[in-house]
Amino acid sequence: MVDENITKEELVIAAWLHDVGKFAQRADIQELYGSKLEGRYCRTTKDGRFTHQHVVYTEGFLNKYKDVLPDNINFEHIKTLAASHHNPSSYFEWIISQADCLSSGSDRCNILGIAECENENQFDEEKEKLRFYEKPMIHILSTLHLDGRAEPEKAFCKMSELEEDSVIPVEKCKTSKEEYKALWEKFVKDFQKLQGLNYDEFLLSLNSLLERYWWCIPSATNSDADISLYQHTKTTAAFAAALYEYHKEENSENELSLRTDGKKFLFINGDISGIQNYIFDLKTSSDNAKLLRAKSFQLWALSEIISQYITRQFGVTYANIMTSAGGKFIILLPNTQKAKKRLEELQLEIEEYFLNEFAGKLTFIVSDGTVASYKDLQKENVISLINKIGDDGDIAKSRKMQKVLKKCGAVLETQYENLQKFGECPKCGIFAARSVEGSDDERQCKSCEKLIEIGGKLVKSAKLVLKSEKLLHFGDMIKLYEWDEDVKFYYSVNDFKPKFPLVTLPYIAPKTENDELLTFEDIANLSKGNKKLAMFKADVDNLGLIFSQSLGERMSFSRYADLSHQLHYFFSGFYSWFVKNKTDQFGEFYKDKIYTVFSGGDDLCVLGTWESVLQFALDFQKELKMFTNNNPSVTISGGIALVNSKLPVRNIADEAEKNLERSKNHIGKNAVTVFGATVSWTEYEKYLSDGKYFAELMRKNELSTGVIYKFIDFANRAEKTLGDKDKIADVSELVNTKDRIWKSNMIYVLARNVKNDELKKRLLAYGENPQEMVKSRIAVSYALYMNRHL
Structure with missing residues (x-):
């Protein structure tokens, strides 16, 4: 009974x-x-x-x-x-x-x-030589292994709160009762502060506390x-x-x-589609800084709200959101007829919501669900289950918006009429515009107006309220507050408060002394030398293989979820701490030079002064290596675009994305592309170091601008000799004589113009082969940009 x-x-x-x-x-x-x-x-x-x-x-x-x-x-x-x-x-x-x-x-x-x-x-002390309380937590990122890569070296988690750089593992570790007790006392003190919360509040706060x-x-x-x-x-x-x-x-x-075993579980896959186009498709330069951060925040918030909304519909809890990062989530539901019927209704409801809110510019996919039994969740079968969940998500993507289009049709009559009557919003180009209060000529839609307000508030906000009881206009489901504003229950933003759930939002951006957001033009003017912006886009290589193969027979749903959680924290919580506390090559804080477009899940995109972004890319890659204990199976690739601050954001993003794709196509990946050259991270560090050396000599008038321009020309000519060997049978037939003799011209220029032996040695090394000459473009371009005023 x-x-x-x-x-x-x-x-x-x-x-x-x-x-x-x-x-x-x-x-x-x-x-x-x-x-x-x-x-x-x-x-x-x-x-x-x-x-x-x-x-x-x-x-x-x-x-x-x-x-x-x-x-x-x-x-x-x-x-x-x-x-x-x-x-x-x-x-x-x-x-x-x-x-x-x-x-x-x-x-x-x-x-x-x-x-x-x-x-x-x-505990088997003879075998392990450790008592049970002495065995530390193995850092899961240090154990991942892909075929063809060197075996990783295990590392361990430090016994400490999850904050700042605590996620960086240590190579040797043995925990003690004293360490456990010190952490226990902090935990108990904070646990007691949960008193007085209702059930839903208690679970949200407990989740953050246990995390x-x-x-x-x-x-x-x-x-x-x-x-x-x-x-x-x-x-x-x-x-x-x-x-x-x-x-x-x-x-x-x-x-x-x-x-008794049976198909008792239903795993659904949720995914926001159209993220890149939605974030970066800004039609004007007005309010770009506020709109960009607000849209990025909006995507995170929508994913969080909708995942919580779904759990409410099926009577499960926040814990049933098994993974959530980068606009994607997996939710565990009961596999009942009632649940399946409700899921169909929910798919239509969510599609209809996104059609009304975003006119198809942004969509949300909810899969039909993958059923699973006890047997499917055993470690020898769970990889197949996880792959099936991913496949079902891909199938759902191929059918996106079909339910709502079948119901409502492809023409949005009300929106069409309003667009005909009022014209499109000059900022988003999606909805009908209206006059901006207090301005005679400025016009924008209600959606952009709300996003601009949110983008401005994000700089100052420390408290966030999310409403997930039902789907409303986005602005009605979130509320941002400053610390001195009184709110009964809220998400604490980037600052752990025991009685409240914590949310780590990485939306750091340079601001004025009055906490106002700097424009992209303001940020560009902070650059050294050439007043340019740079955008760095990056993501983890081979992510699908990492999640499906790197754990091998050790795979379980807890490990899968822990892996997702650790990666997401690195790209959100750790990233935030890193940008706020670390400095660039000039000792200036990244937070004052770099604007976060998005960071979370397994990828990031930042925009900032060109010299800080170039240094940040290298520094962040090194942090990832430390985070994985130099695991050769977990690498990152990136693309950097240097642009004028007045260039539309979508064009900046397109250029950075093209460079990222070049890095992804590099043999072995684990690369970065900038100044038209794709190099490994080790090479990038070398060329960046050379560039700083050349820039200093230029500043001292020991290296002329003319020689630098000559070397950029040599790199361009050497690149032509390489050609596109996939399309051209004999490249040499299409290369003119001037391009073929780039190396002899380089030697001549060095003999005539460079007297410093160390400098000559470094420059001469670039002539080893055409590939090396092309890569040298990073070093000489850096020096040129740094001394643009000369």
């Missing part, structure tokens, strides 16, 4: 906190131990010992801090459910036990039975300890909610049905 008094809310909270005892036990918090109910919560070995004693610490924790839990929640239910997952004796206890198994992908359990987790007190303190704690220490306690508990809560809804809908709330 099912205990009808137990609620889904109690089950979900119990799932979130079922392993809090692991943290307490490793910290040796004796005050939480001493239960007389070991036999109830633990199992007994053949020699009479109790196993899985962390559950007793879980009981002790919940006993001590029960007042923190939301009102209208039965504490006794939560305590019993959370502490019984290794020795379940009732239907709801079995749900958490099964969810615990599913989360680990059966790495440490019998998927249709009771989890066979480690006995923490009897902050549990990200570096291994869920298990008897095997590869590369799944964080945070990710394991989050995924456990997701499976628990899905199982609850499935068996309730199927009227099969009993242990036998729960432990």
Whole structure:
């Protein structure tokens, strides 16, 4: 019989906190131990010992801090459910036990039975030479391995809060009870501040709290300890909610049905389509800085709101958003007929919303869903499942907007009439314009007006309110506040506050002393030498292979989610810290020179003074290497475009994207393209160093502008001798004599004009071959740009 008094809310909270005892036990918090109910919560070995004693610490924790839990929640239910997952004796206890198994992908359990987790007190010390609390969390990025790449070297997470540069791993590490205890004390202090929140608020804030303190704690220490306690508990809560809804809908709330395999789960793929065109297609230069950051923020916010809206529709929780980054998400739902019917309705509803809000310029794809059983979630099958989820997302993309176009037709009559009557908005070219209040000649649409307002507020905002109960006009679903404004419950922006969920937004931009956003022309004028802007676009190489192959037989949904989470944090939270605290080659903070267009998921785009952007590209690539412990399977490629500040943003982005594609086509990728040359990052560092050296000599009048121009000409002529060998059988027949003798001309120029032996040596090395000469364009162009005033 099912205990009808137990609620889904109690089950979900119990799932979130079922392993809090692991943290307490490793910290040796004796005050939480001493239960007389070991036999109830633990199992007994053949020699009479109790196993899985962390559950007793879980009981002790919940006993001590029960007042923190939301009102209208039965504490006794939560305590019993959370502490019984290794020795379940009732239907709801079995749900958490099964969810615990599913989360680990059966790495440490019998998927249709009771989890066979480690006995923490009897850890294999002889084999590992470590006690269970001494084994550190393995940094998952340091373990990824692609075929054909060198084996990676494992690195470890530091025992610290998730903030600033804490995600950078260390090569050697052994944790201690003292470190666990220090982190525990901070966690408990902040946990107590959740008191007074309602259920929904509590879960959002709890997620941020556990992410902050549990990200570096291994869920298990008897095997590869590369799944964080945070990710394991989050995924456990997701499976628990899905199982609850499935068996309730199927009227099969009993242990036998729960432990019987079947297609109980539905994974849906969500994806915003048209991001690049939407962000960069700005028709005028007016308000570009505000519009660009507002659109980037809007895409993040829409993805967050819609994913939460979907979970509400199916009765699951925030934990069921398994991954969310870069405008994409995967959500776990119960696979019931009711859910499938609601999903069809939801697809149409979301398509209709985007058609009305964005007139087809931006669309949102929700897949039909991929069904899965217990067996599909075992580690030997989960890669196939994840690939199938991705394939279903691709199929959904090929059918985007079909439901709404079938219902509404391809002509938006109201918009057409308004466009005919009022003309198009000069800023977006999508909606009808209207006069701007206080201006006789300026016109813009309501959407752009709201985005410009948001773009200005983002610079100053520290509190964010998101409304996901229903889909409204974007401006009605978000609200930004400064610190001194009073708001009851909000997302704290880039600054952890224990009682509130944290959101890391990377939208850093140069501003005035009055906190006003600098225009792109203002930023260009901050450049050294030539007053140019540069845009750097980059993303992680081979991302599909990394997610589908690099974990091999170790793959589980928790590992998949942890990998996504770690990468996203690097490109959002760590990125924000890096830009705010690091300086360029002139000792000037990046935050004062670089404007963030977007960063998150696995990619980024920044715009700033040309010399800072060139240095930033190298510095950020080095940080990624540190983040992965120099893992050769995880690399990044980028493209840099140098432009006039008055050039439309879409043209700047097009140029940067072309250069990024050139880097992606480079053998082995892991490259950057700038000044018409594609080089490896190691080469880029060398040419950038040479460029700084040449620039300094030019400043001292020891290297003439004429020689620099000559070397740019030599690079251009050498490039012609290379030609396009894919299209031309014999390049030499199409190259004139002047281009062929570029090297002898170079030697002559050096003999006549360069007396400095070190300088001559560096320049002469460029003549080794045509490819090297072409690459030298980076160094000499840098020097020329730096001394444009000469």
